[in-house]
Amino acid sequence: MSFNLPQLEYSYDALEPHIDARTMEIHHSKHHQGYTNKLNAAIEGTENESKNILDILSELDMSNMALRNNAGGYYNHKLFWEVMNPASENIMSDELKSAIVDSFSSFENFKDIFSKAAATRFGSGWAWLCVKNGKLDVCSTPNQDNPLMPDGCGGTPILGLDVWEHAYYLNYQNRRPDYINAFFEVINWGVVSKKYSQVN
Numbered sequence: 001m002s003f004n005l006p007q008l009e010y011s012y013d014a015l016e017p018h019i020d021a022r023t024m025e026i027h028h029s030k031h032h033q034g035y036t037n038k039l040n041a042a043i044e045g046t047e048n049e050s051k052n053i054l055d056i057l058s059e060l061d062m063s064n065m066a067l068r069n070n071a072g073g074y075y076n077h078k079l080f081w082e083v084m085n086p087a088s089e090n091i092m093s094d095e096l097k098s099a100i101v102d103s104f105s106s107f108e109n110f111k112d113i114f115s116k117a118a119a120t121r122f123g124s125g126w127a128w129l130c131v132k133n134g135k136l137d138v139c140s141t142p143n144q145d146n147p148l149m150p151d152g153c154g155g156t157p158i159l160g161l162d163v164w165e166h167a168y169y170l171n172y173q174n175r176r177p178d179y180i181n182a183f184f185e186v187i188n189w190g191v192v193s194k195k196y197s198q199v200n
């Protein structure tokens, strides 16, 4: 089987002013398309050709850098587009609200921990909110790694933030903390809540 670039559920300019249309267009049509194409090239003619993306990630040979980088890039961006939406449509379930309070004391404390994980990830990588051992957990991974990989930080991601410079540099330049704050304005808590209820 081969993978296709997932379509966005919203237009490239839908997240403005928080994430600009030009960044979204390049990020989706160039970067994500690139990971998708290279993932297909990496699995062609191998046993991975018959696996779904979750099995590819969980059974990954971490020394296979082409597969590691591009399977990660494909999955991570697919999740990233899903967990964003214009702010007016964001509703968090009571179930997820309680879980955030249980795991982090308060939403504000969760936001601080998540933002710190994203801000302090050196170089390129991702920050994650995961369901791990029945609790919520925040972690970060380098490059296109993710928690589902054998050497990942563990758990099932329900929210991910791309902190590669290609995700924010056109609009925010070196101001990664401003981009992280902006991300919180466009998180699709309805989708994150749904993912939480499916994992938990």
Ligand code: MN
Pocket: 027, 031, 077, 162, 164, 166, 167
């Ligand atoms: Mn990216």
